[in-house]
Amino acid sequence: xxxxxxxxxxxxxxxxxxxxxxxxxxxxxxxxxxxxxxxxxxxxxxxxxxxxxxxxxxxxxxxxxxxxxxxxxxxxxxxxxxxxxxxxxxxxxxxxxxxxxxxxxxxxxxxxxxxxxxxxxxxxxxxxxxxxxxxxxxxxxxxxxxxxxxxxxxxxxxxxxxxxxxxxxxxxxx
Numbered sequence: 001x002x003x004x005x006x007x008x009x010x011x012x013x014x015x016x017x018x019x020x021x022x023x024x025x026x027x028x029x030x031x032x033x034x035x036x037x038x039x040x041x042x043x044x045x046x047x048x049x050x051x052x053x054x055x056x057x058x059x060x061x062x063x064x065x066x067x068x069x070x071x072x073x074x075x076x077x078x079x080x081x082x083x084x085x086x087x088x089x090x091x092x093x094x095x096x097x098x099x100x101x102x103x104x105x106x107x108x109x110x111x112x113x114x115x116x117x118x119x120x121x122x123x124x125x126x127x128x129x130x131x132x133x134x135x136x137x138x139x140x141x142x143x144x145x146x147x148x149x150x151x152x153x154x155x156x157x158x159x160x161x162x163x164x165x166x167x168x169x170x171x172x173x174x
Contacts, residue, residue, distance in 0.1 A: 026050045029058060030159040031094065033065070035118055037152035040131060042067035042116070046094060046106075046156065057093035060106050067116055076107030082115035083136040084147060090117055096158050101129065114146075118154060129154040 029050050034043035044065015048058035063075045076082050078092045090107035094100055105119025115134040121127060128151050135146035 028061065031156050032159055033094075033154070033156040035129065035131065035152040035154040037131065037150050040068065040150060040152060042118075042131075044072060045159075048094060052095075053093070055095075056097075057095045057102065060092040060094055063106070063108050067110060070114070071111045072108045073111050074109045076109065076115065076117070082107040082109075082117045082132070082134050084134045085115070085117055085132050088117070088132075090119075094156055096156075100156050101154060118152065
């Protein structure tokens with residue numbers, strides 16, 4: 001076999017290998033979520049990456065909805081705490097089953113300047129979901145009038161068809 005012919009075979013083989021391992025671009029997953037408690041009603045949609053971490057949680061990258069009729073304007077950045085809830089940073093993780101939120105939960109800002117952090121409190125007896133509601137200080141010396149931490153019933157449901165496949169320590173939703 002001449003040099004030219006061997007080169008064509010290697011190029012064809014290399015191209016075949018590339019095609020075999022390439023995947024279509026990942027599409028974000030959409031979820032519906034809601035929670036309610038004494039005087040609290042919140043619901044909306046979440047957008048997550050399509051790959052779960054080793055514990056089965058998906059990273060939240062977007063949020064829409066409302067709490068008690070007040071619109072959500074943005075997701076709290078991962079690794080930061082909502083105002084007046086330091087040092088409790090949100091991780092913005094959600095699971096399709098079992099304990100759906102972590103102890104850090106997710107956070108969001110409302111159009112009226114308040115902030116919310118629903119999370120799972122495994123240290124409570126019995127363990128339960130809670131919502132921390134923050135009314136940032138508007139007056140010097142106001143130590144957080146209006147803050148609350150109340151139990152809620154939380155549920156979230158994946159809107160994209162189920163069927164996550166496991167690959168090592170990651171889970172990709174297909």
